[in-house]
Amino acid sequence: MKSVRFQPVLLLAAVMTLLSTMAFAQTDAQKSFDDLKTLAGDWEGPVTVTPPQPDMSTGKPVHVSMRITSRGNAIVHEMQEAGTPLDASKYDHPVTMLYLNDGQLNLVHYCDAGNRPHMIARNSDGKTVEFDFSDLSGSNQYGHMYHAVFTVIDPNHHTEDWIYMMPGDKPVHAHFDLHRTH
DSSP states (O other), rough: OOOOOHHHHHHHHHHHHHHHHHHHHHHHHHHHHHOOOOTEEEEEEEEEEOOBTTOTTOOEEEEEEEEEEEGEEEEEEEEETOOSSSOOTOOOOOOEEEEEEEEEEEEEEEOOHHHHHEEOOOOOOEEEEEEEEEEEEEETTOEEEEEEEEEEEETTEEEEEEEEEEEETTEEEEEEEEEOOO
């Protein structure tokens, strides 16, 4: 029986390949995070909901505020119906946090449904960052946010696509077409 011996050069090449792959993944997450930081500011635009929902009107403008916080380590994304006061007892006002952790870009959505879905970004193409559901904290009684996509069109225009999973695993898609206001 022949014994298999690893050549030191081959072993070193394998380790270097693994490390460079890990570094690329971290670099990609950092680049996606930096791309999203360019969206800091105030945005407004219409939302389209599919399928239509009785309590969500299509075409109604939404206001999104994005700001960089925690010395550049987090992005705060706040959403509300345009023209409404910041009164969370009367109006929806979900907050989403985006941050890097262990080389991955994470999103936690503090939902008006009373839960906190956690999503992790896939690789980005430089214009689009897509987040997939990872886990959920809190009740799922009213459903939860399940998927998010941010697409940068130009410095003053971006879109957001959010999928909310209703009870019974019925997806509702909301498409936001946002233009910079400040």
